[in-house]
Amino acid sequence: MTPVAGSPAGRHPDRQRRLRTSLLIAAAVAVGYALGSGCSWLLFHASAVGAVFFPPAGVTFGALVLAHRRHWPWILAAAGATELGIDLWQGLDPLTAAGFVVTNVAEPLVGATLLRQLRPQRIDLTRYRDALAFLLCGVVAGPLVGAVIGASTSALAMRSSWWEALGQFWAGDGLAVLTLGAALVGLDSLRGRLLAGQLTRGGATLAATGALTTIGFWPREVPLAYLPVPVLLAVGFRGRVATVGAAGFVMAFTANLLSAAGHGPWSGLAGQPRLEAASLQVYLAVVVLGAWALAIAVAERDRAQAESRREVAARRRLQTLQDVTAGLATAATSDQMVRVLVDRGVGLVADHGAVAIVDAAGAQLRTWTTSAVPEQLAVRFSELPLTEAGRLPVVDAVRTGQPIRLPNLAAVTARYPAVAQTQAQTGTRSLLVVPVRVGDRCLGALAFSFHRDDAITPEIASIAQTLAELAGQAVDRAERYEAEHAAAHQLQRALLPQISTDLPGVTAAVCYRPAERGRDVGGDWYDVFELPGNRVGIAVGDVVGHGLASAITMGRLQQSLRSVAQTGATPVEVLEALDLACHTIDGADFATVGYAEYSPTDRLLTYACAGHLPPLLVADGVGRYLTEARSLPLRLTSQARTQAQLTVPEPAMLVWYSDGLVERRDQVIDAGLDRLRRAAAGLSGTEPQIWCDRLIEAMADDRVIVDDTVVACVRLGGLPGDAANAPVLRLTLTSPADLSTARRALRDWSAGHELSPDQVDALLATCNEALINSLEHAYHGRATGPVALQVMLLDRRQVRIEVTDRGHWRGHSYNGSERGRGLDLINRMARRLVLDLSGGGTRVTITLPGR
Secondary structure (H helix, E strand, O other), X not given: OOOOOOOHHHHHHHHHHHHHHHHHHHHHHHHHHHHHHHHHHHOOOOOOOOOOOOOHHHHHHHHHHHOOHHHHHHHXXXXXXXXXXXXHHOOOOHHHHHHHHHHHHHHHHHHHHHHHHHOOOOOOOOOHXXXXXXXXXXXXXXXXXXXXXXXXXXXXXXXXXXXXXXXXXXXXXXXXXXXXXXXXXXXXXXXXXXXXXXXXXHHHHHHHHHHHHHHHHOOOOOOOOOOOHHHHHHXXXXXXHHHHHHHHHHHHHHHHHHHHOOOOHHHHHOOOHHHHHHHHHHHHHHHHHHHHHHHHHHHHHHHHHHHHHHHHHHHHHHHHHHHHHHHHHHOOOHHHHHHXXXXXXXXHHOOEEXXXXXXXXXXEEEEEEOOOOOHHHHHHOOEEEOOOOOOOHHHHHHHHOOOEEEOOHHHHHHHOHHHHHOHHHHOOOEEEEEEEEEOOEEEEEEEEEEOOXXXXXXXXXXXXXXXXXXXXXXXXXXXXXXXXXXXXXXXXXHHOOOOOOOOOOEEEEEEEEOOOOOOOOOOEEEEEEEEOOOEEEEEEEEOOOOOHHHHHHHHHHHHHHHHHHHOOOOHHHHHHHHHHHOOOOOOOOOOEEEEEEEEOOOOEEEEEEEEOOOOEEEEOOEEEEOOOOEEOOOOXXXXXXXXXXXXXXXXEEEEEEOHHHOOOOOOOHHHHHHHHHHXXXXXXXXXXXXXXXXXXXXXXXXXXXXXXXXXEEEEEOOOOHHHHOOOEEEEEEOOHHHHHHHHHHHHHHHHHOOOOHHHHHHHHHHHHHHHHHHHHHOOOOOOOOOEEEEEEEOHHHOEEEEEEEOOOOOOOOOOOOOHHHHHHHHHHHOOEEEEEEEOOEEEEEEEEOOO
């Protein structure tokens, strides 16, 4: 039958345990009392009237103060029995021995009872109130009661002076309590914190005290009794009351022993033994009290400093919670959230630590450590399988969902040997791991490591739990954010075009890197596409804002630009068309666009910028920005937009980009443009993809990219191979009479190059209309000038026609006439028609479709 708690059978083991404890305490007191009393009788001549120092008084009083009241009868019985036995052994009569037993039982009982009445809680001798109560009760009141009884016993049994015996008893017992009793009570406050180094230093201090006291109290003539005083003061300066008491006991024991043997400065008072005893004990008491007072003052100072540090730490932790809360509120992604927790949370609360988050597959923990953790350990524990239960505390905390608290190194070593193996590198002595939860889901854990035992206070545990709750909300929010934005990025990637590898005369590559901070979907876009007539369109743009709406806007702008460009519109006409399109495309207002058209046949680049940064042209290791033809962003200007042209040298690389590549918050944009120019000028080779990668790497400069970045690198060359050697027909006409000759030449050229009948008809019709317009309208009112005709067969059997004159067409001269509709006829038959009017002449470029 199992004993019920509270029943006699259930209480029996508790009574046995208490009995065993009481017997052990009584035995220890008896041994200590016997040793002290024996020294007093044999070494200090307690039976005479010489120097008296009674260590048992400190033993008994210290035992009563430290023990529970239920053990007091056993302690007093052990002390009384030991005193009685020693007194009888020394030849005292039973009545006198009984008087001394009462003396040495009543004295500690009175002192301990009064002390417990004044200070019922645990005694801390480094505090003024506790020290004062100890002195009043243990050193003054208790020994005074004992001295009265002992003096009365001595006066009756030995016919000695009562007052002299009173002083003798009081001085000897009070000094014992002041030294040995204080050492025992002071050691109690250090239990659980004594280390091998502290014990070694304490032993060395006691040895030095004994040696210096021996040296100081040996000679009779030379006053060296002060030699041990600096040792006690040095101990006091370290705030060690227990060590002060122990050192004071060693000093008192040695000094009384030597004085009793006739050594030291007090040996000169051998003829006045009572004066010798009183003055020696007073001297020793003053030295010990001085060191004790110094120790208390230092301890109070240390406590004040510690309290100040605690207040600072509390304010810092409060600030930490505020900073973490603010940081997590703005952290959109898991990486951002983790950095906030590592840098502002765990790293400020603990000496070092880690944040562990379960990966998307739910099979591993990804960990991020604070900067105090050695890099090799951070790499080693960066990914932890969740299957390794029992090996690491963060894994167990995630698997069980329960916090793990290991208050000291022994607990850490016993439960997690893998962590103990790294203790030398991290200094971990106590560890707290708190799971990160949202509802029933455990998303990870926070690990807090400390360099000292018992560092996990309730305040730290509360802060850790608060951080874990904040982290759980942030991780859950980040997961939802990242899932939504992953879909948005997929849409954005789908909207951005694929660059063809079969573009006439150019090779192109584009790097697009979304912003790392927040990973917002941006509005940066690009396009490189083929135009009619062996031309290539190059576009880069940036829509204001971020998010899914911006991605949709940039997709619509990109499609609008390509559609307009495919009609044969020039760059300036494309931008003007986009100005109009902004009325129907939400969010397109204030967007920036850069657009260029490249003709590899004549290596002519035509470009225009609507608020966008200028393109960079790199040739022969020299980079220059094309800064002409610039205007305000879309819908922000009422001025006519312009375009610029230049002939591109061979070879050349065009670099066009968005502002995310060159803008930095701490720099003016000119500095970024200059860095880009230098980086591009230092590149070589003809592979655009390599240029893109190198420029992104050079401009990122290991910084977090805070804005979307687009870099388009286009190698501008001539027509490749056969296209560069394409058949060309060139004619010069000076009057309409030359038209018949031109038609015959066109027929012969077409027949020699196997053009289809439909192509021949379209070629003749378009050339005829274009030549008549130039001959009749370009030189109106002046002598007819030359009109140049150039016909070229392009790839895919396309035909390109250029009609150039040096005159100036009359405005509206052909309105309403049959011939005035010639350009409309050409536009319907051609794949592309470009009319370039300038002060130096007119050029009509026509591209006919292939078969």
